[in-house]
Amino acid sequence: MSNDFTLRYGSWAMVAGASEGLGAAFAEALAKRGLNLILLARRMEKLEDLASSLKVKYNIEIRFFSVDLHDFNQTKTLVSSLDVSIGLLVYNAAYAPIAYFSDINESQLTQIVDVNVKTPLLLVKLVSEEMIRSGKGGILLMSSLTGTQGSPKVATYAATKAFNAILAEGIWKELKPKGIDVIASCAGAIMTPGYANAQNGKAPGTLSPEKVAEISLKALGRGPIVIPGTINKLAHFFMGRLLSRKTAINIMELNTKNLS
Template sequence: MKPGFADRYGPWALVAGASEGLGAAFAHRLAEHGLHLVLAARRAEPLAELAAALPTKTVTVSADLSTVEGLDAVTAATAGLDIGLVVANAAYSPIGRFVEMDPALTRRAVDLNCRMPLELAHRFLPPMVARGRGGFVVMSSLAGMQGSPPISAYAATKAFGAILGEGLWAELRGTGVDVLTCVAGAVATPNLAGAKARPAPGTQTPDQVARAALRGLGRGPRVVPGLGMRVSSALMSRLLPRRTAIAVIARASRDLTAP
């Protein structure tokens, strides 16, 4: 636990996409730091169960964060709360050949994976800068470091989030507000378990990823949790030709199926 973490990033944190997996892991770790939590996701029941298991104050928001109405519900629920940290974790990954996919699915991926962190940044970063303290975590993915069939749209949205987070990190240096892009590899979430037959080598637990992200907050623009994933990131983005990198990720994703 970082000394002064709650003073710098509290007293309230917002976790978008908090019902399970990574979002739930972030909620548990932030509660350990003494932060109160606003938990937002579509499904009300898992949010209520998570809130009941946390030792600090909680507010739950059952809303579709891919919609303006859902984001407005989050804004309304946080009115009057001193939000010192935002974790933009909610994501959607349509799986399959792009030309055979319902365009509604790819639009949802863009709305949730791109518009959601962008809107949360617009809504919560200005008050943080005015107070001179705060933090913002954008969850990205190694899939977004190169073309990634059969999750091409998802990968593209994760590239957007990574670049957005790094740009905001640079813009807000010296303001007291820390921005971090967390570029995760394979994470053992319920969604991945339902989509992939076998875990990928180096798969991290949600708790490992959440801990790495919170350790990295305030230390730089980007963190890649796990030594194996850091090696993979360097290999794919710096050493391999693009054609080879795309082929490698395509082979690794061959057994992905829509859950």
């Protein structure tokens, strides 16, 4: 397994939003495949703990940096200063405040768009330039089933997740002939610390971060979209293909109205 990934993507992967939950699970799944890691998030202590444990377990090189992905210039300066080529990018970070649109302020809206749209878009542009030159690379963007239809109480977040999925589909086609695999992972509920804070109980089809990371990485190279989990695949089919938009939004609201 390790040979396959390093051959396809080179020896360095970057996980943006790696300090806990799904990002940490991606970091471990990539470490297991023998890739060296560049880990980004705001909380340095969490990154440090994760890096120490993965270094010991997998004998790989890890660099970690505290960066606020809300600020693309900070991210760009950091990425441009690296002396290694990023062969695989996993953009996992997201900002998802839970509130009705009337209660959300301009600064929060700007931050949602910066963390979930602007930075992944410009980071993909930045790292794909070197991937195109070297004729190989991988890009994985985290999307969500909330992005399949309008999702009350997380409306802007959901719209940004739709952006990531549609972006991945377009550049999957464009970059494939250049040797670059692109995928968006449209996950249902994942038992991350962020999800556990927002939800009482477990939605149907909830998966562990480890499972989502593993399924998503295995699907890289196989198509533009992966939906981890059978229940989530079925939900996506019903919500996206069979039901009217109105019904799909109403069903989504039954779940999202309980978020807090």
